[in-house]
Amino acid sequence: MFSRFPRGNWGSLPACVLAIVAISGCRSPESQSEPPALSEVEKKAIGFLQGEVPKWSRENGCFSCHNNGDAARALLAAVKSGYPVPMSTLSDTAEWVSRPDGWSNNKGDPGFSDQRLADIQFAAALYSAQSAMPDSKRLNSQTTLRKAALRVAAAQDVDGSWRIEPQNPVGSPATYGTALATLMAWRILRAGGGTELEPAARKASNWLQGLPPVNVPAAAVVIMASVERGSGDHESQVSTAIAFLKNAQTSGGGWGPYLDGPPEVFDTALALLALSRFSDAGIKQIVRRGRSFLGANQLSDGSWPATTRPPGGVSYAQAMSTSGWATLALLASRER
Numbered sequence: 001m002f003s004r005f006p007r008g009n010w011g012s013l014p015a016c017v018l019a020i021v022a023i024s025g026c027r028s029p030e031s032q033s034e035p036p037a038l039s040e041v042e043k044k045a046i047g048f049l050q051g052e053v054p055k056w057s058r059e060n061g062c063f064s065c066h067n068n069g070d071a072a073r074a075l076l077a078a079v080k081s082g083y084p085v086p087m088s089t090l091s092d093t094a095e096w097v098s099r100p101d102g103w104s105n106n107k108g109d110p111g112f113s114d115q116r117l118a119d120i121q122f123a124a125a126l127y128s129a130q131s132a133m134p135d136s137k138r139l140n141s142q143t144t145l146r147k148a149a150l151r152v153a154a155a156q157d158v159d160g161s162w163r164i165e166p167q168n169p170v171g172s173p174a175t176y177g178t179a180l181a182t183l184m185a186w187r188i189l190r191a192g193g194g195t196e197l198e199p200a201a202r203k204a205s206n207w208l209q210g211l212p213p214v215n216v217p218a219a220a221v222v223i224m225a226s227v228e229r230g231s232g233d234h235e236s237q238v239s240t241a242i243a244f245l246k247n248a249q250t251s252g253g254g255w256g257p258y259l260d261g262p263p264e265v266f267d268t269a270l271a272l273l274a275l276s277r278f279s280d281a282g283i284k285q286i287v288r289r290g291r292s293f294l295g296a297n298q299l300s301d302g303s304w305p306a307t308t309r310p311p312g313g314v315s316y317a318q319a320m321s322t323s324g325w326a327t328l329a330l331l332a333s334r335e336r
Helices: 015-022 040-052 055-060 065-080 087-097 100-105 115-132 142-153 178-192 195-209 216-229 235-248 265-275 281-297 316-332
Strands: none
Touching (some): 040 065, 055 065, 065 087, 065 115, 087 115, 115 178, 142 195, 178 216, 235 265, 235 281, 265 281, 265 316
């Protein structure tokens, strides 16, 4: 999951990365000239991630799924929304994810590495960077994204899923689990384009359509996949998933992994990412309560405690990914 990558080759950096070296931050041209009105919780989260995202690669000489995957995607979402991100924050990540051919050279402890997971997370960061940095020719090369998507497709299971940590049905922030990994991989395959990716994308879509919403992460995945598919063929499945999330919300506004489980930041973030797609007044109120839970559980430095399975563990990787998912959820669920 980690790898050394040569640095200092500024001539090959993406255009937007070179631009942010010259100015104080990078913003998506689609955004307003002024930063969006973010809550203090969101500002603190972005500030924390700005310091942490580049730290792992610069201190360890390698790239990680938690810093340069989940956490970087959160910062890229902030860039896309118009929030200025310092020049030093995303340059190394952008260079790394723009070179899929080098992802196999990732340095790290094999006991803690999963190349399938790394490919999904780096490809997801690449896809997010393309959206947030549309002026970068290297990042926005369809060939680059297709290479990344082909790497992801190569690890697909025969049933259409990506069986990441299959012994854990609810996944975790940094390791995803099968349901979330399959959703993320399916998104990448669809974005990658090309007829060679269509069979794998279709198999993944079929697997997601058959996913039972029996826990909070699965219910959130069911909803997100259905909305992104844009089909009404599985309205019953989606209705069941929405009802599950409504019933699973705790009195404090958060969600745990199961219907009767204590709330966790990661599960709350997934539920918010799913429910924020709807404009129904009742669901909006549920989303507001979920956002309040995230705000109440944010630490003073802008991060969140790691969601671990089993709960209560200590993990830098899980804490970084948890903070990335929480930030993504907050940015996605803002009322406009």
